Structures are given as structure tokens and as C-alpha cells.
Amino acid sequence: MNARALLIRGGEVWSPDHRGTLDVLTINDRIMALGDHLELPGWAPGEVLDARHQLVMPGLVDQHVHISGGGGEGGPQFRTPELQLTDLTRWGITTVVGLLGTDGTTRSVQELLAKARALAFDGLNTRIYTGAYEVPTRTITDSPRNDIILIGRIVGIGEIAISDHRGSHPSDRELAHLAGEARTGGLLAGKAGVLHLHVGSGARRLDPLLAVLDIADVPIGTMVPTHLNRTPELLRDAVRWGHRGGYLDITTSIAPDEHDRAAVSPVEAVKSLRQEGVVLDRISFSTDAGGSAPVFDSTGRLLHMGVGSAQSLFNSVCSLHEQLSLEWNEALKPATVTPARILKLGDVGRIEVGARADVVITDGREVRTVIAAGRVMVRDREPVVWGMFEKTEGQNR
Secondary structure, X not given: OOOOEEEEEEEEEEOOOEEEEEEEEEEOOEEEEEEOOOOXXXXXXXXXXXXXXXXXXXXXXXXXXXXXXXXXXXXXXXXXXOOOXXXXXXXXXXXXXXXXXXXXXOOOXXXXXXXXXXXXXXXXEEEEEEOOOOOOOOOOOXXXXXXXXXXXOEEEEEEEEEXXXXXXXXXXXXXXXXXXXXXXXXXXXXXXXXXXXXXXXXOXXXXXXXXXXXXXXXXXXXXXXXXXXXOHHHHHHHHHHHHXXXXXXXXXXXXXXXXXXXXXXXXXXXXXXXXXXXXXXXXXXXXXXXXXXXXXXXXXOEEEEEEEOOHHHHHHHHHHHXXXXXXXXXXXXXXXXXXXXXXXXXXXXXOOOOOEOOEEEEOOXXXXXXXXXOEEXXXXXXXXXXXXXXXXXXXXX
């Protein structure tokens, strides 16, 4: 295979640590050098991208994406469509973890795996969780543990629903069993072995997870609860989890609006958690992109249906910088190094030699250029690489 090179010239590099003004050289899908006055090697043809007066950041890592669609609450007409490549790349997302949600009947883990493989063919870095809301949960093999061990892209189990009227209301011991399946599967496969948990607005909130810690010898980092900014009460309960060293995943598509006034914005959630002593390194962001966002009344009646937005991840990072005055190295953490650490993906979420060549070039307000695995996917805010069926016949993919 012929080597291909890309030289990003003169941008302000945040890796996410501030590295100053540097050139970044990529060869094929890896970052090969950082430095001053770098040049394209003679043995690897390529192009030079002018990043002067721009910020150069790692590609974003999103650990909760309904890549094959989601939803269905309210009837089949509410099933959300599967995501296309540019639904993610145009907003700087280069690593995704796909998952199922409420519907594990008309959607399958097999379908999810096929979609992840398709997005990987087009250049994204993809993983999936096995399972869905219900317990016993959906799998490809005969157990979640075996799925993690035997199927390369599966890094854990999720999203399992707790404290939610749409879930199957698993007992604490059933959750402990699933946590053990994820933990042991991860150990035997050399993977993260995450149990990724959808948390609803039910009265028990995070009590089921705290009960698992009491009855089972499972490291707290195995279990990652999400949607914790759903209500102020849930966010306050999440402080207990954070103080014990757990990861707290904030959904960037959740924000207060005319349909859901109880929601807490991602920025306010981070601000509140830090004020309560939760360290930023334990807080992650994810989008819930492609997933349904139903709003129910107190009787369980569906009032409104929205859809999770991939754009919300980059916007939330920018908001941490603008509204909380966090430096970019801190603002980037929830969308880069922290989810990469949760997922045990050591070669993403960073700009460093040997890392996967996933890069976002931005003015700090908009995504300007996106590079995934050393390939320019978005140029001057416009996608230049499209999924198989995103463009009409005769146009370039």
C-alpha cells in the first residue's frame, strides 16, 4: 500500500494539553510527528493544510450514539432513522460507540454491528455495546460476556435502563450479574468491559448502582451511568456517585426548552458537579445522537418527541470554554481523553505521536476541517467524504 501524508501547518495545538503553535504530520492513519517547520516526506505524497490562526484539537469521542436509529416510543412512526457518515463527521466526531435503546425487538445487535462496520469502512473509529434496555438483554451469542470476548467491536454492555418506566426494572442482583459479565468479558478480551446505563427520572435514581457496590465486588469504573442531567434531582444524586470515584456521563442533547423545563444544560451540569467537589476528570460528555428524546407527563403519557443531536457535543465543549471560562485543555476533556479512558481506547482523544490521526481544526466557534484516520472528511465546513448512499449516483463518495 502506498503511504499517504498530510501536513497540518502552523495551528495552535491542544492535545488536549496546550502544545503551542506546531505542525502536525500524519502518515496513513497515524500521527507521525509534531514540531516546527516540518515537511512532507519525499516517499509519501500528500497535501499541506494551512491551520494558521486556527485551533488544532483531537477528534471528538462519543460513547453513546444510536448509529442504527432508535426510538419507537409512541409507535412505529417514531422510529428514528439510522445516522449517516456526515451526521457525525461534520461536527468533529471521529470515534463513536453505537448502541440500542428502548427497542430490542425490531432492532438487533447484529444490525448495530453491521452499521458500525459500514461507518468504519468510511473512516470512522467505531465500537458498539451489546444489549438494549431490557434484562435479560439482547446479545449475538448466548451471553453478553461471550459477545465482548468473541466480537471485536463490542466493548461492553448497554444501554441497560434503570429507574425508568420503559425498562424491565432489573433487581440489584441482576445488575450485579451484568456488571460481572462486563467486567470479566473485558478482562478476558483485553477491553474496557463497560456496563453503560441509561438512568431515567424514577425515584430510585442511582440507588441500584450504589446497591451493586454494596453486594458485589465490582470496580466502580465498570458501571457508567448516563443522562445524569435529565433533572436537577438526578444530578444532585449523581454527586454521591462522583464522590465515590465513579464516572458521570452528561448527555449534551439534553437541555431545558419549552417541552422539557426540568432538564439541566451540560454547562450547568458541569458547573454544579464541580461546585459539589466532583473532579472534571470523572465527567464525560456524550450526545445520544440519533436516539429519541421523548418527554412524558407524570402519568407516563407521551407529550413530545425529539431526536438527539451530534452537533451538541462540539457546542458543549465550546460552551465550557466560553461560559465557564475553562481553558481548551479542560473544556476538551469530557469529549476526548475522559471517554477514551472509560473505553480503554489509548490511541484516540489525543494529538500525539502514534495516536490515530483524528483531528479537528476550528476557529473555536465552528468546526472548519475534520480529519479521520489521516483522511480529510470535512473541508472548510463542508463534507468532502460521504457515506455510500448520502450522495446521488455520479457524485464522488
